[in-house]
Amino acid sequence: MVEIGPGLGPQPSDSLDADFTVNATGLVSRTLGLWSRKIVQYTLLMGGLYVVYLVIQTLILIALYGTFGLAIASSVGANPIGVLIGAIGSEGELNYQYWMVSFFLNFGGLIFLSLAAGAIVKFSLDDYGTPRAGDVSGSVSFSFGKAVTLISVQLITGGLASAVLAPGNIFLARGLAQYDPNNPFDVPSEFITAMPLIFGGLIGIILIQIVFAPLLAVVIAEDVSILGSFRRAYELSSGNFLHIFGGYILVGFLVGIIGFLLSGIFYTMYLTYGDWMLLIPAFLSTLLVGSLSYIFITVLYRDLASRASVRRDEWW
Numbered sequence: 001m002v003e004i005g006p007g008l009g010p011q012p013s014d015s016l017d018a019d020f021t022v023n024a025t026g027l028v029s030r031t032l033g034l035w036s037r038k039i040v041q042y043t044l045l046m047g048g049l050y051v052v053y054l055v056i057q058t059l060i061l062i063a064l065y066g067t068f069g070l071a072i073a074s075s076v077g078a079n080p081i082g083v084l085i086g087a088i089g090s091e092g093e094l095n096y097q098y099w100m101v102s103f104f105l106n107f108g109g110l111i112f113l114s115l116a117a118g119a120i121v122k123f124s125l126d127d128y129g130t131p132r133a134g135d136v137s138g139s140v141s142f143s144f145g146k147a148v149t150l151i152s153v154q155l156i157t158g159g160l161a162s163a164v165l166a167p168g169n170i171f172l173a174r175g176l177a178q179y180d181p182n183n184p185f186d187v188p189s190e191f192i193t194a195m196p197l198i199f200g201g202l203i204g205i206i207l208i209q210i211v212f213a214p215l216l217a218v219v220i221a222e223d224v225s226i227l228g229s230f231r232r233a234y235e236l237s238s239g240n241f242l243h244i245f246g247g248y249i250l251v252g253f254l255v256g257i258i259g260f261l262l263s264g265i266f267y268t269m270y271l272t273y274g275d276w277m278l279l280i281p282a283f284l285s286t287l288l289v290g291s292l293s294y295i296f297i298t299v300l301y302r303d304l305a306s307r308a309s310v311r312r313d314e315w316w
Contacts, residue, residue, distance in 0.1 A: 020128075020302035024246035027303060031251060031296045034124055041136050042120060042291040049116035049140070050109075051287045057105050064101060076102060078109035081159035085166045110158070114150040118143030120291045121220045124298040142220070149219050152226045157212060164204035168197030206245075213237050213244050216294065217301030236304040244300065251296045259285045 022030060035042060061072060083103045119139040127134035143150065175190035215233040218224060224232055237244060 020299075020306040022299075022303055024243060024250060027247040027296065027299050028250045028254060030128075030299045031292060032254075034128055034295050034299070035292055037131075038123070038127060038134065039288075041123060041134065042295070043287055044136055045119045045123060045139065046116055046290045047287045049119060050112045050290065053108060053112040054286065057109065060105065061101075064097075076105045076109065078106055078113045078154070079158040079162060080104075080107040080110060081155065082106070082162035085162045086169070110154055111147075111151055114154045115140075115143050115147060116290075117154075117216055117294045118146055118150045118220055120294040121216050121298050124295045125217065125221055125301075128298055128302060146219055149226055149229065150216070153215055153219060153229055156226075156230075157208060157215065160208050161205045164208070165198070165201035168194050168199075168201045171197060209248065210241055210244050211237050213248070214297060214301040214304055217297050221301065236301070236308055240304060240307065244304075247296065247300060251292065255289050255292055258289045 057076060061076070065072065080103050083099065083106050086099075119136075119142070122142045123134040123136065123139040126139070171190045171194035175188040175194055178188040178190065180186060212230060212233045214236050215229060218229045218232045218236070222229075222232060
C-alpha cells in the first residue's frame with residue numbers, strides 16, 4: 001500500500017545498493033531537495049537541450065502557418081508514433097503538409113527531450129549519491145553517448161501509449177465527424193463505443209507508466225541493451241505498484257500546482273497581448289520544473305534498487 005509519512009532529505013552514498021528506501025512522500029521530498037539545491041544546473045540542462053528546441057519549433061510553425069502556428073505549437077510534442085497513428089485514424093481528407101510537419105517536429109522533440117532527460121538523470125544520479133558531484137557538461141556528454149538507447153526507449157514507450165489510446169481516439173474521431181450539432185440528442189454510436197475504449201486506454205497508459213517507471217534511470221545507470229533496460233525496469237517495479245503510483249500522484253500534483261500558478265500569472269497578459277502570452281508560461285514551466293519528473297525517476301530508481309537489494313539479501 002502507499003505509505004504516507006515524513007520524508008527524509010537526500011543522503012550521500014557511493015553505493016548503488018545503499019539504503020535509499022523511502023515512502024511515497026519521501027520520494028517527493030527528496031526530489032524537491034535535489035532540485036532546489038541545484039536548480040540553476042537543472043534549468044541549464046532543460047533549457048539548453050529542450051526549451052531551445054521548443055523555441056525553434058515555434059518559429060518554424062509561425063513561418064509555415066503565421067499566427068495560427070502559435071495556436072498549434074502547444075499540440076506538438078515528442079511522440080512521432082502518435083502522429084502516425086493519428087494520421088491513419090483521422091477522418092476526412094488528410095492535410096499531408098500538416099501531418100508531415102507535425103511528424104518531423106515531434107521526432108525532433110523526441111530527440112532533444114531524450115537527451116535532456118538523460119543528462120538530468122545522470123546529473124541527479126551523481127548528485128544524489130555524492131552531493132556536489134554532478135557535472136553539467138559531463139552529464140550532457142554522457143547522455144549523448146547513450147543517445148541511441150535513450151531515444152529508442154522513449155520511442156517505444158510513446159508508441160505503446162499511443163497504441164493503447166488509438167482505438168478509442170479513432171472511434172471518437174468518427175463520432176465527431178458524424179455528429180450533428182443541430183440535432184444534439186442524436187448521438188452517433190461511435191461515441192458510445194469510444195468511451196470504454198478511451199477509459200481502457202488511459203488505464204493502459206497508467207500501467208505502462210508504472211511498470212517502466214525507472215526505465216530512463218536504468219538506461220543511464222546500468223550497462224544494458226534496449227530490451228534489457230525494459231526487462232530491468234520491470235524487475236525493479238514488480239511488487240511496488242501502489243508505492244510508485246502514490247509517488248507519481250504526489251509529484252504530478254506538485255508540478256501541476258506550479259504550472260497553474262505560472263499560467264495564472266500570464267493569463268491577464270494573454271487577454272492583452274494574445275497567443276504569445278500562452279506560450280511563455282509553457283516555456284517557463286518546462287524550463288523551471290520540467291526536470292522535476294526526471295529527478296523523481298532518479299530518486300525512484302534508487303529507492304527500487306535499494307528495495308530489490310534488501311529482498312535479495314533476505315533471500316540469501
